Amino acid sequence: MVAVLLMTLASAVPSTAAGQAAPSGGLQRAFTNAAAEYRVPPQVLLGVSYLQSRWDGHGGAPSVTGGYGPMHLTDAATALAEAPHHSHGTEDPRGDTARVLRAGAGHPLERRAALPARLRTLERAAHLSGIPAERLRADPAANIRGGAALLADAQRELGRSPGGGAADWYGAVARFSGADDTATATAYADDVFDVIRTGRSRTTDGGQRVSLRAEEGLRPDRSAVARLGLRTADRTPTECPVTVACEWIPAPYEEFGEGDYGNHDRGDRPASQSVEYIVIHDTEATWDTTLRLVQDPEYVSWHYSLRSSDGHVAQHLRLRDVGWHAGNWFVNAKSIGLEHEGFLADPDAWYTEAMYRSSARLVRYLALRYGVPLDRQHIIGHDNVPGTLPSTIPGMHTDPGPFWDWAHYFTLLGRPFVATAGPGAAAVTIRPDYDGHRPVYTGCAGAGGRCAPHGSGAVRLRTAPDASAPLVKDAGLHPGGGDSTMGVNDTGARASTGQRFAVAERRGDWTAVWYLGRKAWFHNPRTRPVAVGTRAVLVTPRAGLPEVPVYGRAYPEASAYPPGVPVQAVTPLPYRLLAGQRYVTAGSTPGEYYRATAFDAAQHTVVRGEERYHEIQFGHRVAFVKATDVRVASR
Known part of the structure; x- marks a missing residue:
């Protein structure tokens, strides 16, 4: 081939x-x-x-x-992690309180001698x-x-x-x-x-x-x-482009009794729901362990795994089905999950070119198949998926982290991040030079210790145009007023390559953007910019509204639910979009909820309402605001 x-x-x-x-x-x-x-x-x-x-x-x-x-x-x-990726933290990978995962769904990873x-x-x-x-x-x-x-x-x-x-x-x-x-x-x-x-x-x-x-x-x-003397991998019935080596290693769909089952949900996408997101993960487990876990009916699931050494792809779920991978049920129901092999305990590790290329070919194929825009509000990291409720935000995962090279990845996708507007544009795209941009991170090898210098696509955000100013606070990630940190897994004051933000102010070599409901400053000198002007659609609160709530999922209004389907609460996150602020929107979407709490897929229901939401780049993670609360401010 x-x-x-x-x-x-x-x-x-x-x-x-x-x-x-x-x-x-x-x-x-x-x-x-x-x-x-x-x-x-x-x-x-x-x-x-x-x-x-x-x-x-x-x-x-x-x-x-x-x-x-x-x-x-x-x-x-000596580099094996001690636990598989979806056992870290407190995140429920399914992300739906209507059905809680089995308590045992998370297995310690044994150390392997060979x-x-x-x-x-x-x-x-x-x-x-x-x-x-x-x-x-x-x-x-x-x-x-x-x-x-x-x-x-x-x-x-x-x-x-x-x-x-x-x-x-x-x-x-x-x-x-x-x-x-x-x-x-x-x-x-x-x-x-x-x-x-x-x-x-x-x-x-x-x-x-x-x-x-x-x-x-x-x-x-x-x-x-x-x-x-190599084996021939079974490509049937994979859904992969011919440009990647791909085999079928299915995840089980198994009933345990008493209404319990795993490790994914049957679906009928895109007939039932559109696919809007492709979520990039890393596994924090070896390839062999990754395959063993995804074939465990009591564990969780994703659509594809990619091997680091050579870019080999294994498909586990049919694309019409819904995997349990992102920690947010709204995103799960409308996404495809890609897990990239990586199992080092230290997160300041690097990814191979072979895996980047194979992943980019697969994502381009999937994006073309489902009409997913090749931008950073639709091709997202697990660390860009919003929490569903205030209580879930601190436990949301942070992979693939600040060392994933989004600029290179989107170049491979054929959509490099370039300026589409002048230096005085109303919005910017974050785009530091990955190799030369090396912000300090801590926590790679023990609490507080500095990580080894490493290229990064993430820009740190401060409360004032001063390198000594405090980092922007994230009220959801650090409830109770805690400060953001330089920790490698702390996303509270971080903007990532390809993300677009509305400009709030410019002052010398510093640029402020609207971020988590406030101004957030980053150093952006003309001689070495870390952001470029971009065309974007912006939304702002409607006239007369001093603030509007922000949500982690776009669920329908109560009147849309048919008899027998419990109404899902539309719970605001602990943030507010204030009057006068503007945020980049990737477009509007109807409120939807996929009711899937039974093993028999015939009992699954898609609830679609009249209420529409705008997906916005609100902080490091995306979020949703009701279309009735905002107006389109500029383009």
Whole structure:
């Protein structure tokens, strides 16, 4: 299968005529030297490394699957999390008080003594290269040599001597992926060779310029893949684009008796309800454990899982069905959930390029299929899903967190965040330079301790245009007047890449936006802006209303419910949208409630009212206001 890229990558080198810059940086030389030492074509070594890490070293910090350095050499033995993702905190992943999950729906994750080979490649690289493991983790040049040793060894295993042209290394690249099925291994190798054909050039997180010259006519020899002995994954009845390797691993729909069942709800989407959101999660569990949990009828569910090392996709639910994943029943009923493998206890981990690309292809396919807009009020993180009630806000999850690269992700989606209005626009899109923007975070390794410096797409918000001013408070996240913090999981004073906000004021190098019912300031110098002007539809309270309530779900009015379906309370969150304030809306939606509390799907009911809501970007999370409470202020 040829994995055809559907997305334009801003970092691509357009043609061979552009040539290969020959920077004197040590990292470029490290690739050249390692390629010569192990007789690996340099373009193959560069292509594999780009797909693993985009040539970044991440300061020796591990990825979400325990991978280190530019070659993503894995050493996950001591990096396992102690509990699966949906057992953290107090969030009910179903997010519906009409049916509470079983008390046992959350299983401790046992530590595993043995890990699959794909999570132990650093150990193998150390054996082949003679380089100590400590150096392979911390020294980018040594890490590159270790990766070259692995590629050369894979070539020998296929009965071929190292050396020769890049076209002869397709099988070795497929082996390097660690995939256990043919479709995933070939999709990975196709991506690497696409990088080689189109070329790349970028400045790494270490400040070094690395380039790979495009070889447009390169046609790899794929015959060696047949000798890898890989299995054939079952694609039926998956709902995946042909551009990703995908298999069907179904989640169970099982009745326990006395009206209890798990681990999802049968539905008939989009006939019954539209799909409006795609929710990005990380798993905080190994791939094997993730699959085991989603196949547990007493656990919870999501639609797709994506493997970090190679981007492999497993589908668990039919898209017409409703998963229990987001902690908000209104969002669950109208969303598709994607879990991305990641199981490090420390949340300052990084995600692989292979997973980003596979995820972006899948999301683009889903968005086209269901008409989901490719923007940050519809393609949302779990950390952007609102709490349903005041009491649920503090327990809402915070993944994928401030280190998910939304700018790169949306570039892969073909919708990069660019200015669509001038510098004096009424609204802005948050868009810091991910690699260079490194705000301080705490709590990655123990309470209060600083996280390792790391690129971030999140901007911190303050009460005044001063770097020493207090952070904006979040009355829902910190009830009782508690302060927002620099904690990596504290979203109370954070704006994320791609989110759009109405401008409240500008003062020198500082910009204020309306956020959680007040002005929130961030440093936005013209020489290095972290936000750009954008066109947007804004809403504000109707004339005569000093304030309007804000909601975490858009449920119908009481008169819309038929006999036998209990009315669901429309409970305001502990925030207010005040007169004179404006917020970006992604459009209006009718109030809806999906009544699904019985195993027999024939007893499920969609209640749709006359009341309409505007979804707004209110804080770090989205929220809803009644259309009757607001008016469209500007465009």
